[in-house]
Amino acid sequence: MDLDFNEFAFSLRGLLDTDPSEAIKQAQCINISEDNRLSVQLKVLKGSILVDGGKITRQTEVIQEGLTLFYEVYMQCPTGNNAYNLGNGISATVGFPPHNDQWLDHQEQTREDRAKARQYFWEAVKKDDIDNELKTQILTNMGNELSASYRYGEAHDAWFFALKTDPRNGVAAYCAAQSLLWLHFHGCSSDATFEQIARLAQIIRINHDQVVSYTGAQAAEKILDFAQKWPEPPTQTACKDPFIRWIKDERLALAPTLEVTDNNLEELDWLTLPAMRYPLSRFEGTPPIFSMFNVLKSDFILARDLTWRAFDRHHWSVVEGFADTFDGAMYGPDVSAFILAHRAVLDLLDKVAVVANHYFDLGEVAGKVSFGTLWRAAPDKITKKRPLRKKVENIIRSGVRALYGLIELSGDYTRNVGILNSHKKIRNAATHRFIILHDYLFDSHEHHNEIDRHLYEPFLQEALQALRISRSAIQLLVLAIAQNEQTRRETSDEILLEQQLPNYKRDF
Structure with missing residues (x-):
């Protein structure tokens, strides 16, 4: 039965890339009996397909259906994984704010839901029962949540620690690179920022398979296309001063962006x-x-x-x-x-x-x-x-x-x-x-x-x-x-x- 479940789950997740509507249809046909020992796993699988498929096809009611399942599972078993799923589901129902004069209306109308999503992500990342693969995804998603409200310093913290958890996380690298580009063109960085974007692009190119596993083939293609436009980065000079190295590692410089900071203490807080x-x-x-x-x-x-x-x-x-x-x-x-x-x-x-x-x-x-x-x-x-x-x-x-x-x-x-x-x-x-x-x-x-x-x-x-x-x-x-x-x-x-x-x- 476990083998059958794993094969079915793998098949259904693969279908999300090729035919998300069919994946949703098959997920909705899953009947779950509470006395089935795999009932929790089936609810999580069904909820995941509905939430992810609903995001792809932009069907809010499908996302909500998956979110209801996540709530049920979380109430039964409040693990880090289930808290993450719940935060992810809530985030999916909210969506991204529009890039027009309705931006503030969207943020205010979704304020409580977005706060709940952050709470569940925060709870999940602090749990001892999650592995590094899940932790890096939680931190990446948390960064995206914060970035949508212009909390760019905290967003970059989240992406930085996502990459520290898994240096192969090309999705976090892509999110950070896109944000750095925006900050640069709004006067919040220096020319050295382009060097860091090139380093992040290199992470994406080297770890393309990991990007596919985190986002799916369609999204990964867009991310790789971005990375291919950047040259190989220059060699980064190692910092020998332990105090400055600590400031960089803990992201404590008082600078517009912290991805590229000077090794000179006098110019660190610019x-x-x-x-x-x-x-x-x-x-x-x-x-x-x-x-x-x-x-x-x-x-x-x-x-x-x-x-x-x-x-x-x-x-x-x-x-x-x-x-x-x-x-x-x-x-x-x-x-x-x-x-x-x-x-x-x-x-x-x-x-x-x-x-x-x-x-x-x-x-x-x-x-x-x-x-x-x-x-x-x-x-x-x-x-x-x-x-x-x-x-x-x-x-x-x-x-x-x-x-x-x-x-x-x-x-x-x-x-x-x-x-x-x-x-x-x-x-x-x-x-x-x-x-x-x-x-x-x-x-x-x-x-x-x-x-x-x-x-x-x-x-x-x-x-x-x-x-x-x-x-x-x-x-x-x-x-x-x-x-x-x-x-x-x-x-x-x-x-x-x-x-x-x-x-x-x-x-x-």
Whole structure:
């Protein structure tokens, strides 16, 4: 029976490439009895064919039919694979946003569903029961989800780690290359970006068979056609500095794109504000936004530096006088440095909101600005949903779509079900209570409301991710400002004075 099932599944999946309508028809004919020991596998197979076939043939009702099966399977068995299938199914029902003035309407109408898809992808990638083949696909799809909302920094993180999980993943390479092209033509990269696109194209060419296995023959042909247009990449110079290598490996440079970063520390963080344009009648000297951004940037660099130093326990003085609590808890300035760096870098999110409130003139009192509440109005009395503030909506509709990515990131960080909400909880605990890191934890540890306990090693990964969250928020802020400046230049009837400040050089 197992052999028959495997042959049937292989045949049905192959049919998706040659005749997706027939594959859907055959899948719909599968009768599943709950007492069949293969009922779960049959539901997953049927659901997969319906979701993938529905995407190819653009039949929403077919996708929904497959999604219903995925829900049933997930409720029975919430494994990583089933969480991924569910996220994939929800993502398929949403589809990609249109490239026209309906873009924002689509994003708002599908906001809850897209958040659910991200939640299931996030849950799946953290499960211990998934293999690398599935993990790399989850990360690739997560990158695509984030990219659709202009969350390009996080999207490239996902594709980067997808390739780190499976260096043969030509689909992730293709997605990253396409995104880099878009960023380059919108002024968010350097000429060296083309070298990285060539490297990604090389990955596609070398691993064409793997691309076919991930996407099917039709999609793989399009991807290979793209890769064939790029030359062989130049040899990449190895970085010898361990600090810079760490920044590159963890994607912590404050740059427009991180795929090609300089090996010179002084030029590593080259993200800057674009030239500002002001009507001649309103020009009042150097805009304060430049000062605010300088502090934002230097605070991020300090938090990153503190995190790096915290990794080296020998860097810190050996301090005596801590009581041994005999519970695996760790104490010392190096441990506190991790907690402090995590909190400090997430504090920058509110400052990002302050800069946005000032630049876009959103009208909130500076002292009351919050990253979580700035963007949306009070909940609608009927739908209970929080619509975008009218001024924010108008800014996005004018062409500043990166601002929506920042708002969506805010939702993932602020909402209890958001994929980044754990960071907010840790930050609040570190600010108002105590966080204690442990080498090991017992289930029998007594709970105290004043203390949040975390395992040391997983917390280190949380600290690194917190840096990436703030880096992404700052990247989106700069892109949103750049998009607004471009719109202002193209639509203003007034004479605009352009102001671009020179590099600041500190005298020691």
